[in-house]
Amino acid sequence: MATExxxxxxxxxxxxxxxxxxIELLGRFAPILVLIVLAVIFTNQEPAFASERNFWxxxxxxxxxxxxxxGMTFVILTGGIDLSVGSVVAFAGMVGAAVAKGSxxxxxxxxxPGGTAVLLAALxxxxxxxxAGLIHGFAVAKLRVPAFVVTLGGLAAWRxxxxxxxxxxxINTFSSDYRFWGSGFVGPVPVPVLIFxxxxxxxxxxxxxxxxxxxIYAVGGNPEAARLSGLNTTGxxxxxxxxxxxxxxxxxxxxxxxxxxxxxVAAQGYELIVIAAVVIGGTSLFxxxxxxxxxxVGTLLIGVLNSxxxxxxxxxxYQPIIIGLIVVFSVYLDQLAKRRRRG
Amino acid sequence: xxxxxxxxxxxxxxxxxxxxxxxxxxxxxxxxxxDVSLEVHPGEVLGLVGENGAGKSTLMKILSGVYQPDSGEIxxxxxxxxxxxxxxxxxxxxxxxxxxxxxxxxxxxEENVFVGREPNSGKVVRWRQLRKQTTDLLDQLGVRLNPGxxxxxxxxxxxxxxxxxxxxxxxxxxxxxxxxxxxxxxxEVTALFEIIRGLKARGLAVIYISHRLEEIxxxxxxxxxxxxxxxxxxxxxxxxxxxxxxxxxxxxxxxxLFRPEEAERRLERLAQRSPAPVLEVHGLGRTGTGQDxxxxxxxxxxxxxxxxxxxxxxxxxxxGRTEIARAIFGADEYDRGEIVVDGQPIRIGSPREAxxxxxxxxxxxxxxxxxxxxxxxxxxxxxxxxxxxxRFGIVRLASERALARRMVDALRVRTPSIEQKVLNLSxxxxxxxxxxxxxxxHPKILxxxxxxRGIDIGAKAEVHGLMHQLAADGVAIxxxxxxxxxxxxxxDRVLVMHQGRIAGELQREEATQEAIMTLATGIxxxxxxxx
Numbered sequence: 001m002a003t004e005x006x007x008x009x010x011x012x013x014x015x016x017x018x019x020x021x022x023i024e025l026l027g028r029f030a031p032i033l034v035l036i037v038l039a040v041i042f043t044n045q046e047p048a049f050a051s052e053r054n055f056w057x058x059x060x061x062x063x064x065x066x067x068x069x070x071g072m073t074f075v076i077l078t079g080g081i082d083l084s085v086g087s088v089v090a091f092a093g094m095v096g097a098a099v100a101k102g103s104x105x106x107x108x109x110x111x112x113p114g115g116t117a118v119l120l121a122a123l124x125x126x127x128x129x130x131x132a133g134l135i136h137g138f139a140v141a142k143l144r145v146p147a148f149v150v151t152l153g154g155l156a157a158w159r160x161x162x163x164x165x166x167x168x169x170x171i172n173t174f175s176s177d178y179r180f181w182g183s184g185f186v187g188p189v190p191v192p193v194l195i196f197x198x199x200x201x202x203x204x205x206x207x208x209x210x211x212x213x214x215x216i217y218a219v220g221g222n223p224e225a226a227r228l229s230g231l232n233t234t235g236x237x238x239x240x241x242x243x244x245x246x247x248x249x250x251x252x253x254x255x256x257x258x259x260x261x262x263x264x265v266a267a268q269g270y271e272l273i274v275i276a277a278v279v280i281g282g283t284s285l286f287x288x289x290x291x292x293x294x295x296x297v298g299t300l301l302i303g304v305l306n307s308x309x310x311x312x313x314x315x316x317x318y319q320p321i322i323i324g325l326i327v328v329f330s331v332y333l334d335q336l337a338k339r340r341r342r343g
Numbered sequence: 344x345x346x347x348x349x350x351x352x353x354x355x356x357x358x359x360x361x362x363x364x365x366x367x368x369x370x371x372x373x374x375x376x377x378d379v380s381l382e383v384h385p386g387e388v389l390g391l392v393g394e395n396g397a398g399k400s401t402l403m404k405i406l407s408g409v410y411q412p413d414s415g416e417i418x419x420x421x422x423x424x425x426x427x428x429x430x431x432x433x434x435x436x437x438x439x440x441x442x443x444x445x446x447x448x449x450x451x452x453e454e455n456v457f458v459g460r461e462p463n464s465g466k467v468v469r470w471r472q473l474r475k476q477t478t479d480l481l482d483q484l485g486v487r488l489n490p491g492x493x494x495x496x497x498x499x500x501x502x503x504x505x506x507x508x509x510x511x512x513x514x515x516x517x518x519x520x521x522x523x524x525x526x527x528x529x530x531e532v533t534a535l536f537e538i539i540r541g542l543k544a545r546g547l548a549v550i551y552i553s554h555r556l557e558e559i560x561x562x563x564x565x566x567x568x569x570x571x572x573x574x575x576x577x578x579x580x581x582x583x584x585x586x587x588x589x590x591x592x593x594x595x596x597x598x599x600l601f602r603p604e605e606a607e608r609r610l611e612r613l614a615q616r617s618p619a620p621v622l623e624v625h626g627l628g629r630t631g632t633g634q635d636x637x638x639x640x641x642x643x644x645x646x647x648x649x650x651x652x653x654x655x656x657x658x659x660x661x662x663g664r665t666e667i668a669r670a671i672f673g674a675d676e677y678d679r680g681e682i683v684v685d686g687q688p689i690r691i692g693s694p695r696e697a698x699x700x701x702x703x704x705x706x707x708x709x710x711x712x713x714x715x716x717x718x719x720x721x722x723x724x725x726x727x728x729x730x731x732x733x734r735f736g737i738v739r740l741a742s743e744r745a746l747a748r749r750m751v752d753a754l755r756v757r758t759p760s761i762e763q764k765v766l767n768l769s770x771x772x773x774x775x776x777x778x779x780x781x782x783x784x785h786p787k788i789l790x791x792x793x794x795x796r797g798i799d800i801g802a803k804a805e806v807h808g809l810m811h812q813l814a815a816d817g818v819a820i821x822x823x824x825x826x827x828x829x830x831x832x833x834x835d836r837v838l839v840m841h842q843g844r845i846a847g848e849l850q851r852e853e854a855t856q857e858a859i860m861t862l863a864t865g866i867x868x869x870x871x872x873x874x
Contacts, residue, residue, distance in 0.1 A: 209737050209738060210736045211732075211737075212736060214722060214738060218722075222716065225713050226715070230699075
């Protein structure tokens with residue numbers, strides 16, 4: 001019931017009378033079942049897999065995918081796509097790093113001053129990301145260029161901008177203040193994982209309970225009906241690219257902080273894994289259907305799978321093949337469920 | 344009357360081309376067809392009628408090999424056949440012409456007719472032969488069409504002809520047509536009927552599915568009625584009356600569809616009070632469509648609408664009716680003229696502004712323009728008034744549910760739950776959801792574009808009842824309709840459009856079907872200028 005809003009009261013009785021199609025049910029719960037099965041298998045092979053330490057480790061490995069996937073869910077719910085996220089992460093990360101280090105940003109022997117400089121770096125990264133998203137959104141919603149094309153352009157252009165700015169050399173050496181956001185802990189919990197959790201909760205709440213969230217589903221489900229119902233469809237479509245860009249900017253900052261370097265090749269190819277996570281989580285590429293919780297499951301599934309392949313000493317080069325197959329299979333399940341419903 | 348049965352010895356003696364024998368088909372949670380039997384003979388047109396959800400589409404999909412029946416038999420030429428795929432049905436001579444055509448818009452007529460089966464020598468298409476075979480087919484049909492024309496540039500009626508030519512080229516012996524006239528003008532319908540008669544004369548069998556009873560009487564030899572997935576009855580057309588068919592379809596006598604006495608009462612009330620207009624349109628004009636920037640879409644359209652009044656807007660498809668509706672609602676731009684709401688001249692730039700001014704629009708195509716099919720009834724109903732149902736941007740689910748329950752009850756939407764996806768509702772119930780959505784907003788002006796298109800008779804009567812009630816409550820209704828009886832019986836006044844202009848206005852007592860058609864086809868204008 002991941003896509004239903006939390007109808008608790010009288011609707012419970014009504015719900016039992018609704019038709020339930022086994023295939024549709026399977027499609028809906030397949031990701032979580034697979035996730036559990038994988039976790040059980042890997043724990044059998046390596047008991048440490050189920051340890052608390054590994055749990056946090058796994059989340060920390062995947063927080064960038066996870067945060068990006070939250071933004072991507074918004075975009076895909078409107079029937080769009082954002083291929084630019086990886087490049088925006090790199091560019092925003094680079095700008096943030098440069099802002100923190102000021103005029104000596106090429107200096108690898110001295111770190112940034114820390115304190116408010118870090119705050120400024122985060123703000124700059126987020127602003128760059130949101131700005132990139134605004135440009136994408138404008139081109140998609142106002143100029144009516146297909147999202148695939150706009151963000152494919154973005155994928156190339158923002159990576160290029162990163163190369164131009166860095167001239168091929170990474171920005172290194174940061175203060176401990178800077179490193180805290182990506183590498184620090186609060187108790188046992190990694191800081192970036194807390195940030196990830198925050199956006200999962202907020203994203204989920206927005207989509208389920210706000211008028212904005214409802215409007216996103218409507219625009220994705222039927223843009224013309226949404227417009228004729230009085231929704232500002234242009235603004236709504238623009239907004240999801242801003243959200244995606246904003247989160248990509250934030251990830252740029254967090255990833256630099258985590259790695260201790262702003263690199264030209266940072267987050268390269270992330271768009272595919274992020275889109276895979278969203279799609280595996282049951283969000284329809286045609287828009288209008290899906291949820292953040294599904295996306296969370298999709299992200300974890302990919303994370304668990306990667307980790308499990310490592311346990312089994314599978315060559316990591318095989319990983320994209322497996323993810324590719326899972327994506328195609330989950331979209332197949334979605335299509336199957338749709339075809340079974342009678343129009 | 345019963346003794347006159349032997350009057351059709353030809354039919355009973357000749358073996359049927361196709362027999363459907365006690366076919367049953369169920370889907371998860373629904374029994375779509377139960378023990379349905381029918382037969383159709385060569386050279387016969389069989390009408391297939393039933394309300395939405397009666398099982399017509401399922402039956403059609405079984406005959407075309409899309410679905411396989413759970414039980415029962417299909418007998419073709421006396422031999423049981425199993426139809427595994429549409430391709431196989433086609434090979435056996437069964438062709439279906441769906442409401443949405445299966446044509447490739449960017450290819451030419453001839454390429455579409457022979458797609459995948461072009462005459463060739465080796466790998467090369469023999470274009471001259473292709474042209475000749477297509478021309479022959481079109482000639483046989485008596486259709487004047489350029490075989491080289493690109494399908495996208497053809498009218499709906501012409502595209503339909505291409506579909507029929509394609510069926511003939513496949514040596515079809517049974518042609519099934521699903522609501523073939525839903526997008527055709529009256530002249531085009533007449534032309535289609537000529538072609539169907541031609542098919543009949545050549546010994547083809549036709550199954551004709553339609554909601555329009557008058558067409559059934561014009562073209563069919565027999566009529567089979569489905570109700571709730573079962574066979575409700577089967578009549579030769581000579582014994583059928585509209586009342587009998589409707590009784591079989593809905594299981595009760597034909598109630599008065601329009602309740603014209605409501606309109607009479609309303610006219611008296613309007614005459615007494617003569618309220619000030621709530622909407623005035625002055626000299627509205629628009630030039631240019633996506634395809635042709637110089638085409639005149641609307642020209643000098645002026646009219647007014649008073650509270651508590653139902654004004655009919657008639658005209659042929661493409662005459663500008665829908666464009667007026669969309670211009671007033673802010674869905675399309677207009678270049679000239681003025682719109683006045685409550686005495687205030689206003690430029691309406693978007694549907695959002697229109698809604699704020701108290702204007703509602705029930706669009707002509709509920710699935711494409713009005714509903715988000717994947718969302719629940721509740722979520723569809725609240726879409727236009729999310730602002731009112733929320734606090735700090737958060738939807739108040741309790742109020743939303745209460746509203747949905749109230750509207751579902753008030754309009755008697757048949758559904759197990761307000762959480763049901765709109766996708767799973769029948770056409771009539773979907774239309775009620777669309778109307779309910781606007782009622783919940785309490786509009787002052789409600790524009791209804793084809794309010795009862797494609798919905799069954801029972802639901803039609805209910806929608807008409809609602810319209811009367813709304814008007815009685817003071818809502819001004821502008822009703823666009825292609826169904827002349829609906830226009831004639833529901834409207835207090837009728838505006839008739841012709842080529843983007845209002846060709847004339849008829850008072851209720853003047854508004855006969857003939858008078859409307861005369862204006863709509865532009866005949867009167869032509870004779871006036873001639874005189």
